[in-house]
Amino acid sequence: MYQNILVATGGSPWSDAAVAYAIAIAARTGANLRVLTVLVNPGIYANPDVLGGTEFVVDIVEKDGQELIARIADQAGQAGVRCETFCRWGGVPETILHTAQECSSDLIVLGSRMLSGWKRLRLGHVANAVSAKAQQPVLVVKRPPE
Structure with missing residues:
Protein backbone atom coordinates (compact mmCIF):
# COMPACT_ATOMS: atom_id res chain seq x y z
CA MET A 1 0.00 0.00 0.00
CA TYR A 2 2.63 2.55 1.07
CA GLN A 3 6.19 2.65 -0.19
CA ASN A 4 7.55 5.88 1.27
CA ILE A 5 6.22 7.38 4.49
CA LEU A 6 7.35 10.77 5.75
CA VAL A 7 6.90 11.55 9.44
CA ALA A 8 7.68 15.04 10.70
CA THR A 9 8.64 15.43 14.32
CA GLY A 10 9.64 18.12 16.73
CA GLY A 11 10.06 15.88 19.75
CA SER A 12 6.77 16.82 21.43
CA PRO A 13 4.48 14.16 22.93
CA TRP A 14 2.05 14.48 19.99
CA SER A 15 4.97 14.17 17.55
CA ASP A 16 6.07 11.05 19.43
CA ALA A 17 2.60 9.58 18.88
CA ALA A 18 2.89 10.32 15.15
CA VAL A 19 6.31 8.65 15.05
CA ALA A 20 4.91 5.54 16.74
CA TYR A 21 2.09 5.33 14.17
CA ALA A 22 4.47 5.91 11.26
CA ILE A 23 6.85 3.18 12.45
CA ALA A 24 3.93 0.76 12.94
CA GLY A 91 9.58 27.12 7.56
CA VAL A 92 7.95 24.04 9.05
CA PRO A 93 4.98 23.46 6.70
CA GLU A 94 6.97 24.43 3.61
CA THR A 95 9.89 22.17 4.51
CA ILE A 96 7.58 19.22 5.21
CA LEU A 97 5.84 19.67 1.85
CA HIS A 98 9.12 20.08 -0.04
CA THR A 99 10.65 16.99 1.59
CA ALA A 100 7.51 14.93 0.89
CA GLN A 101 7.76 15.76 -2.81
CA GLU A 102 11.53 15.26 -2.93
CA CYS A 103 11.25 11.80 -1.32
CA SER A 104 8.23 10.71 -3.38
CA SER A 105 6.31 10.19 -0.16
CA ASP A 106 2.90 8.59 -0.52
CA LEU A 107 1.87 9.37 3.07
CA ILE A 108 2.72 12.20 5.46
CA VAL A 109 2.27 11.56 9.19
CA LEU A 110 2.02 14.46 11.65
CA GLY A 111 1.11 14.86 15.28
CA SER A 112 -1.41 17.39 16.56
CA ARG A 113 -2.60 18.42 19.99
CA MET A 114 -6.24 18.28 18.81
CA LEU A 115 -7.35 20.98 21.19
CA SER A 116 -10.84 21.13 22.66
CA GLY A 117 -13.49 23.83 22.63
CA TRP A 118 -13.09 26.70 20.19
CA LYS A 119 -9.47 25.79 19.68
CA ARG A 120 -10.47 22.46 18.16
CA LEU A 121 -11.79 24.27 15.10
CA ARG A 122 -8.19 24.46 13.98
CA LEU A 123 -5.97 21.39 13.63
CA GLY A 124 -2.98 23.52 14.40
CA HIS A 125 -0.90 25.68 12.14
CA VAL A 126 1.43 22.98 10.81
CA ALA A 127 -1.11 20.17 10.42
CA ASN A 128 -3.62 22.54 8.84
CA ALA A 129 -1.13 24.04 6.39
CA VAL A 130 0.31 20.68 5.35
CA SER A 131 -3.12 19.04 5.02
CA ALA A 132 -4.36 21.89 2.84
CA LYS A 133 -1.42 21.85 0.42
CA ALA A 134 -0.12 18.27 0.35
CA GLN A 135 -0.48 16.24 -2.83
CA GLN A 136 -0.53 12.99 -0.85
CA PRO A 137 -2.66 11.74 2.06
CA VAL A 138 -1.89 13.24 5.46
CA LEU A 139 -2.45 11.28 8.66
CA VAL A 140 -2.87 13.56 11.68
CA VAL A 141 -2.29 11.64 14.91
CA LYS A 142 -3.77 12.78 18.19
CA ARG A 143 -1.61 12.39 21.26
CA PRO A 144 -2.82 9.36 23.20
CA PRO A 145 -4.60 10.11 26.49
CA GLU A 146 -2.41 9.97 29.57
Missing part, protein backbone atom coordinates in the same frame (compact mmCIF):
# COMPACT_ATOMS: atom_id res chain seq x y z
CA ILE A 25 2.52 1.47 9.47
CA ALA A 26 5.95 1.13 7.85
CA ALA A 27 6.58 -2.15 9.68
CA ARG A 28 3.23 -3.58 8.55
CA THR A 29 3.47 -2.43 4.94
CA GLY A 30 7.21 -2.77 4.34
CA ALA A 31 7.43 0.93 3.48
CA ASN A 32 10.55 3.04 3.78
CA LEU A 33 10.34 5.61 6.57
CA ARG A 34 11.66 9.14 6.17
CA VAL A 35 11.99 11.05 9.43
CA LEU A 36 12.15 14.84 9.23
CA THR A 37 12.74 17.44 11.87
CA VAL A 38 12.58 21.05 10.80
CA LEU A 39 14.87 23.46 12.58
CA VAL A 40 13.62 27.00 13.02
CA ASN A 41 15.94 29.98 13.36
CA PRO A 42 16.33 30.37 17.13
CA GLY A 43 16.51 34.14 16.75
CA ILE A 44 12.76 34.05 16.27
CA TYR A 45 12.25 32.84 19.84
CA ALA A 46 15.17 34.23 21.79
CA ASN A 47 17.87 36.84 21.69
CA PRO A 48 20.91 34.76 20.66
CA ASP A 49 23.30 37.43 21.95
CA VAL A 50 22.00 36.88 25.46
CA LEU A 51 22.33 33.11 25.08
CA GLY A 52 25.95 33.16 23.97
CA GLY A 53 25.91 34.18 20.33
CA THR A 54 24.04 33.11 17.23
CA GLU A 55 26.47 30.35 16.25
CA PHE A 56 26.28 28.81 19.72
CA VAL A 57 22.48 28.74 19.68
CA VAL A 58 22.34 27.41 16.10
CA ASP A 59 24.78 24.63 17.04
CA ILE A 60 22.62 23.62 20.01
CA VAL A 61 19.43 23.58 17.91
CA GLU A 62 21.12 21.51 15.22
CA LYS A 63 22.65 19.08 17.74
CA ASP A 64 19.26 18.58 19.42
CA GLY A 65 17.61 17.93 16.03
CA GLN A 66 20.25 15.40 15.02
CA GLU A 67 19.91 13.58 18.36
CA LEU A 68 16.13 13.47 17.98
CA ILE A 69 16.14 11.91 14.52
CA ALA A 70 18.96 9.51 15.46
CA ARG A 71 16.86 8.26 18.38
CA ILE A 72 13.86 7.76 16.09
CA ALA A 73 16.02 5.97 13.50
CA ASP A 74 17.08 3.56 16.27
CA GLN A 75 13.41 2.94 17.16
CA ALA A 76 12.61 2.26 13.51
CA GLY A 77 15.58 -0.08 13.17
CA GLN A 78 14.46 -2.06 16.21
CA ALA A 79 11.08 -2.49 14.49
CA GLY A 80 12.80 -3.71 11.30
CA VAL A 81 11.94 -0.54 9.36
CA ARG A 82 14.30 1.00 6.81
CA CYS A 83 14.78 4.61 7.78
CA GLU A 84 16.33 7.75 6.32
CA THR A 85 16.61 10.96 8.36
CA PHE A 86 16.52 14.63 7.47
CA CYS A 87 17.35 17.60 9.67
CA ARG A 88 16.57 20.79 7.75
CA TRP A 89 16.27 24.50 8.39
CA GLY A 90 13.24 26.40 7.15
Whole structure:
Protein backbone atom coordinates (compact mmCIF):
# COMPACT_ATOMS: atom_id res chain seq x y z
CA MET A 1 0.00 0.00 0.00
CA TYR A 2 2.63 2.55 1.07
CA GLN A 3 6.19 2.65 -0.19
CA ASN A 4 7.55 5.88 1.27
CA ILE A 5 6.22 7.38 4.49
CA LEU A 6 7.35 10.77 5.75
CA VAL A 7 6.90 11.55 9.44
CA ALA A 8 7.68 15.04 10.70
CA THR A 9 8.64 15.43 14.32
CA GLY A 10 9.64 18.12 16.73
CA GLY A 11 10.06 15.88 19.75
CA SER A 12 6.77 16.82 21.43
CA PRO A 13 4.48 14.16 22.93
CA TRP A 14 2.05 14.48 19.99
CA SER A 15 4.97 14.17 17.55
CA ASP A 16 6.07 11.05 19.43
CA ALA A 17 2.60 9.58 18.88
CA ALA A 18 2.89 10.32 15.15
CA VAL A 19 6.31 8.65 15.05
CA ALA A 20 4.91 5.54 16.74
CA TYR A 21 2.09 5.33 14.17
CA ALA A 22 4.47 5.91 11.26
CA ILE A 23 6.85 3.18 12.45
CA ALA A 24 3.93 0.76 12.94
CA ILE A 25 2.52 1.47 9.47
CA ALA A 26 5.95 1.13 7.85
CA ALA A 27 6.58 -2.15 9.68
CA ARG A 28 3.23 -3.58 8.55
CA THR A 29 3.47 -2.43 4.94
CA GLY A 30 7.21 -2.77 4.34
CA ALA A 31 7.43 0.93 3.48
CA ASN A 32 10.55 3.04 3.78
CA LEU A 33 10.34 5.61 6.57
CA ARG A 34 11.66 9.14 6.17
CA VAL A 35 11.99 11.05 9.43
CA LEU A 36 12.15 14.84 9.23
CA THR A 37 12.74 17.44 11.87
CA VAL A 38 12.58 21.05 10.80
CA LEU A 39 14.87 23.46 12.58
CA VAL A 40 13.62 27.00 13.02
CA ASN A 41 15.94 29.98 13.36
CA PRO A 42 16.33 30.37 17.13
CA GLY A 43 16.51 34.14 16.75
CA ILE A 44 12.76 34.05 16.27
CA TYR A 45 12.25 32.84 19.84
CA ALA A 46 15.17 34.23 21.79
CA ASN A 47 17.87 36.84 21.69
CA PRO A 48 20.91 34.76 20.66
CA ASP A 49 23.30 37.43 21.95
CA VAL A 50 22.00 36.88 25.46
CA LEU A 51 22.33 33.11 25.08
CA GLY A 52 25.95 33.16 23.97
CA GLY A 53 25.91 34.18 20.33
CA THR A 54 24.04 33.11 17.23
CA GLU A 55 26.47 30.35 16.25
CA PHE A 56 26.28 28.81 19.72
CA VAL A 57 22.48 28.74 19.68
CA VAL A 58 22.34 27.41 16.10
CA ASP A 59 24.78 24.63 17.04
CA ILE A 60 22.62 23.62 20.01
CA VAL A 61 19.43 23.58 17.91
CA GLU A 62 21.12 21.51 15.22
CA LYS A 63 22.65 19.08 17.74
CA ASP A 64 19.26 18.58 19.42
CA GLY A 65 17.61 17.93 16.03
CA GLN A 66 20.25 15.40 15.02
CA GLU A 67 19.91 13.58 18.36
CA LEU A 68 16.13 13.47 17.98
CA ILE A 69 16.14 11.91 14.52
CA ALA A 70 18.96 9.51 15.46
CA ARG A 71 16.86 8.26 18.38
CA ILE A 72 13.86 7.76 16.09
CA ALA A 73 16.02 5.97 13.50
CA ASP A 74 17.08 3.56 16.27
CA GLN A 75 13.41 2.94 17.16
CA ALA A 76 12.61 2.26 13.51
CA GLY A 77 15.58 -0.08 13.17
CA GLN A 78 14.46 -2.06 16.21
CA ALA A 79 11.08 -2.49 14.49
CA GLY A 80 12.80 -3.71 11.30
CA VAL A 81 11.94 -0.54 9.36
CA ARG A 82 14.30 1.00 6.81
CA CYS A 83 14.78 4.61 7.78
CA GLU A 84 16.33 7.75 6.32
CA THR A 85 16.61 10.96 8.36
CA PHE A 86 16.52 14.63 7.47
CA CYS A 87 17.35 17.60 9.67
CA ARG A 88 16.57 20.79 7.75
CA TRP A 89 16.27 24.50 8.39
CA GLY A 90 13.24 26.40 7.15
CA GLY A 91 9.58 27.12 7.56
CA VAL A 92 7.95 24.04 9.05
CA PRO A 93 4.98 23.46 6.70
CA GLU A 94 6.97 24.43 3.61
CA THR A 95 9.89 22.17 4.51
CA ILE A 96 7.58 19.22 5.21
CA LEU A 97 5.84 19.67 1.85
CA HIS A 98 9.12 20.08 -0.04
CA THR A 99 10.65 16.99 1.59
CA ALA A 100 7.51 14.93 0.89
CA GLN A 101 7.76 15.76 -2.81
CA GLU A 102 11.53 15.26 -2.93
CA CYS A 103 11.25 11.80 -1.32
CA SER A 104 8.23 10.71 -3.38
CA SER A 105 6.31 10.19 -0.16
CA ASP A 106 2.90 8.59 -0.52
CA LEU A 107 1.87 9.37 3.07
CA ILE A 108 2.72 12.20 5.46
CA VAL A 109 2.27 11.56 9.19
CA LEU A 110 2.02 14.46 11.65
CA GLY A 111 1.11 14.86 15.28
CA SER A 112 -1.41 17.39 16.56
CA ARG A 113 -2.60 18.42 19.99
CA MET A 114 -6.24 18.28 18.81
CA LEU A 115 -7.35 20.98 21.19
CA SER A 116 -10.84 21.13 22.66
CA GLY A 117 -13.49 23.83 22.63
CA TRP A 118 -13.09 26.70 20.19
CA LYS A 119 -9.47 25.79 19.68
CA ARG A 120 -10.47 22.46 18.16
CA LEU A 121 -11.79 24.27 15.10
CA ARG A 122 -8.19 24.46 13.98
CA LEU A 123 -5.97 21.39 13.63
CA GLY A 124 -2.98 23.52 14.40
CA HIS A 125 -0.90 25.68 12.14
CA VAL A 126 1.43 22.98 10.81
CA ALA A 127 -1.11 20.17 10.42
CA ASN A 128 -3.62 22.54 8.84
CA ALA A 129 -1.13 24.04 6.39
CA VAL A 130 0.31 20.68 5.35
CA SER A 131 -3.12 19.04 5.02
CA ALA A 132 -4.36 21.89 2.84
CA LYS A 133 -1.42 21.85 0.42
CA ALA A 134 -0.12 18.27 0.35
CA GLN A 135 -0.48 16.24 -2.83
CA GLN A 136 -0.53 12.99 -0.85
CA PRO A 137 -2.66 11.74 2.06
CA VAL A 138 -1.89 13.24 5.46
CA LEU A 139 -2.45 11.28 8.66
CA VAL A 140 -2.87 13.56 11.68
CA VAL A 141 -2.29 11.64 14.91
CA LYS A 142 -3.77 12.78 18.19
CA ARG A 143 -1.61 12.39 21.26
CA PRO A 144 -2.82 9.36 23.20
CA PRO A 145 -4.60 10.11 26.49
CA GLU A 146 -2.41 9.97 29.57
